[in-house]
Amino acid sequence: MIWSLLKRKKSNQALVTRQYEAITAAARWPAFYEEMDAPDTVIGRFEMITLHLVLYLRRTSSSGPAVQGLAQEVLEAFFEDVDHSIRELGIGDTGVPKRMKKFARMFYGRANSYGEALEAADETALAEALSRNIHPEAGAAAPSMQALAEWMMRAATALERTGEETLASGLLEFPQDQTGAGA
Known part of the structure; x- marks a missing residue:
């Protein structure tokens, strides 16, 4: 039984890697940082990956078991990436679990x-939730997250048109542009 689980994981690895790379690449689009006021920092990048992952998980939540299993593995890849990033930033082994719990709470x-x-x-x-999370220290002086909220709404709508074959x-x-087209 354990071998079938490992085999399934290994066969999905290429799909997981491809999808996670698409999520992280999308989170790096310059428009988020140059036009929509996301900070180009380590935490700002975490925020952008998080919102893309939320959109992805939202879309896959209504899919069949195979796609939902793939989505779970993509989520696991995200947390493995966060763990790796924390370690690269110089956090010692004893501090990683505490930080991972914090990032998990932040994500969920x-x-x-x-x-x-x-x-x-x-x-x-x-827009208010994005402002609270992306610019927590700024309070009332935080830049407007309206453009990013509009993009997320359009992206969520566009992603709903994504077929099961594409997800699987x-x-x-x-969507790369500000109109939400191209998904």
């Missing part, structure tokens, strides 16, 4: 607040 909190706003089609609530192949792509 964001997934919840962004998901609720997307589900309710509440762009204002989404690890080929989901995010």
